[in-house]
Amino acid sequence: MDLSQWAMLGGAMLLLRAGLAVYLCGQSRSKNALSTLFRGVAETSVAILAYWAVGDAILHDSSAALFCRSAAADPATLFLAAICVTSAGIAAGPSLERARPIVSLILAALMAGVITPLAWRWTAAGWLHEKGFIDVAGSCFVHWSAAAAGLATVLLVGPRQGKYNRDGSTNVLLGHNGVAASWGLLIMFAMWPIYVTGCILIRGGGQAEAGAIFNTILAGSAGAVVAMIYSEFRFQKLDVLLVFAGLLGGLVAITGGAGEFSSPQAALVGAAAGIFVPWMEMRSDLIWKLDDPSGLIAVCAGGGLIGTFAGVLLGGGALGDRLHAAGVQAVGLCAIGGVTLLLVGAVMLVLRVSVGVRVKEMDEFDGLDLAEHDLNAYPDFQQTTIKSYHLREM
Numbered sequence: 001m002d003l004s005q006w007a008m009l010g011g012a013m014l015l016l017r018a019g020l021a022v023y024l025c026g027q028s029r030s031k032n033a034l035s036t037l038f039r040g041v042a043e044t045s046v047a048i049l050a051y052w053a054v055g056d057a058i059l060h061d062s063s064a065a066l067f068c069r070s071a072a073a074d075p076a077t078l079f080l081a082a083i084c085v086t087s088a089g090i091a092a093g094p095s096l097e098r099a100r101p102i103v104s105l106i107l108a109a110l111m112a113g114v115i116t117p118l119a120w121r122w123t124a125a126g127w128l129h130e131k132g133f134i135d136v137a138g139s140c141f142v143h144w145s146a147a148a149a150g151l152a153t154v155l156l157v158g159p160r161q162g163k164y165n166r167d168g169s170t171n172v173l174l175g176h177n178g179v180a181a182s183w184g185l186l187i188m189f190a191m192w193p194i195y196v197t198g199c200i201l202i203r204g205g206g207q208a209e210a211g212a213i214f215n216t217i218l219a220g221s222a223g224a225v226v227a228m229i230y231s232e233f234r235f236q237k238l239d240v241l242l243v244f245a246g247l248l249g250g251l252v253a254i255t256g257g258a259g260e261f262s263s264p265q266a267a268l269v270g271a272a273a274g275i276f277v278p279w280m281e282m283r284s285d286l287i288w289k290l291d292d293p294s295g296l297i298a299v300c301a302g303g304g305l306i307g308t309f310a311g312v313l314l315g316g317g318a319l320g321d322r323l324h325a326a327g328v329q330a331v332g333l334c335a336i337g338g339v340t341l342l343l344v345g346a347v348m349l350v351l352r353v354s355v356g357v358r359v360k361e362m363d364e365f366d367g368l369d370l371a372e373h374d375l376n377a378y379p380d381f382q383q384t385t386i387k388s389y390h391l392r393e394m
Contacts, residue, residue, distance in 0.1 A: 001201060003075045009198045016046060016191035017086045023184025024093050027293050030176035031367025032097045033377035039101065040089065045110035047088040051081040059117035060283030061125075064114045079198050084112035086195075091149035091344075093294035098364050099157045101372065102294045103348070103357050110347060111149060119145050119336045124203070132325060133332045137199035139256030139307030140329075140336055142270030147300035148340035150292070156348040157357050159291030161364055170286050176294065178240060185244050192216055196258045212259040216251065219270030223250020226274030242278040245295050249277030252303025257311025269310045277302040310334055 021040030028036045057065040058081065068077060088111035092104045119141035122128040135141055164170055176182060193216045198301030200212055227246020231239040254261070261269065281298035284290040290297060310326035351357050358364075363371035370376065 001075070006075040008077060009076075009194060010077045012191050012194040012334045013079055013082030013086065013198070014044075016188055016195060017082065017089055017374030019184045019187025019191060020086065020089050021184070022187065023181050024089075024294055025150050026095060026177040026179065026181025026184060027033050027175035027295070028096050029173065029367070030378060030381075031369055031376075033176060033369065034322060034375055035368035035372055036096060039092065039104050041212060042101070043088055043092055043104055044085050047085040047108040048081055049114035050109040051084050055084055055117040056080070057120045058114060059121050060122055071303045076198075076202060081112070082203075083138065083142060083195070083199075084116045086121065087116040087138075087146045088112045088144035090143065090300055091153070093296045094150035094290075094292040095153045095157050097368065098160050098358055099153065099353075100357055100359055102355065103153065103157065103351065106347060106351065107149060107153060107274040107344065110344060111146065115145055115149065115340050115343060116142060116244075117339075122336070123332065128328075128332045128335070131328050133328050133329070134260070134311045134325075135256050135308060135332070136258040136260070136311075137196045137255035138202055139252060139304045140332055143203060143255070144250045144304035144308065144333060145336050145340045147297050147304060148337045150297050150300075151290070152341050152344040153348055153357075154290055154292060154297070156345065156352055159289070160293070161361070163291045164289055170333035175295065181244065181351070182240075185247065189217070189247065189251070192220065196255055199255070200259050210255075211263065212261075215261055215263055215266035216254050216258065218263060219254035219273075220247050220251040222267040222270030223247050223253070223274035223277070226271045227278050230275050230278055239278075241295065242281065245277050245299055246274035246280050249273035249303035249306075252300055255309035256304070256309075257314070260311050260315060265310075265314050269306060271315070272310075272332070273303045274304050276306060287391050305333070 004393075017040070021037055024040065025033050025036045037043055052068045054066065056068045056077065059065075085108075088108040090097075091111050092107050095103060120138075122135050123135045123141050160173060162171055163173060193213045196212055198214045224243055224247035227243045228238055230246070231237060231242045250273045253269050253273040254266055257269075277298055280302040281295050284292065284298050292298070308329050309326055311321055312329055315322065315325075348357060359371060360369065
């Protein structure tokens, strides 16, 4: 591929990250809408710098790539960086509405600069690859690791005020704009085949794997349809958020063995995610008490789990060979998930005992738009008074 084609792929991946930011904005309450979008910009900027400084060197296992000295010779650098940026955005999503900005920014730097490049190297050319681990486009090294990072952050930051009651019941804190969430989802849906295609090309795939482009959309669609059926039978309603989770889960699941599936297999993988991810999202909220307004822990953990195993279990070969391959996949999941939990957990624990990881109680009540930016996302409709604007000097 030439430079212009890689530039288009990299730009498309950044558009996928933009879709994620809009999706998260819609899932947040109106008093936090501007803060959520701003953090998407800030996290992207920090993640790009982190990948430039050390991430590229870790991914290529070369000190010569520090500060992206290899960028001039590798036209795929922007695409690689943008995948790490997306991983950082996924990891920060579950702690919306109550985490301090420093939490999001350090998490972005850690994911894009260390964790995602390291996990990618392990699966593409490192010890996991040598054992036969398969992960074409990141069911494990992008999504599973991001879910683990989000989980560690949520556990240390804690739930939002008013989310859980003393009697163990759960309150629903809905996002403010389902239209924005829908737009963000559709942008990600449209960009996902480009993401998968770029990963296949980096892996050395060719025309034989061209079916992955359509199969990506097929898996997401199957996930959405099965989630609709599940929601209708379970609640007698078409739950919008569960359908969104099913669609995203199908997209995440297909990335692990992208290019390895036939169309019926791709639909089966998406369908499995379409029922497992919504079930996991409800259980994490109601039973496990994990306050994740984005739903991304369930999407990326559930979809990543299915995608990591589907490629080897649905492949050819004897049953014994497939079970051995599944064992290798399990080792990879444990290694990448464990390292992510330890690194992110350690960093967040240090932050918690030093500068703190949660915003002040009153700032959370007033909303982070006002507390962090002295602005409202919707000034014509929000009556909250800006606190300190009149104290500024021109």
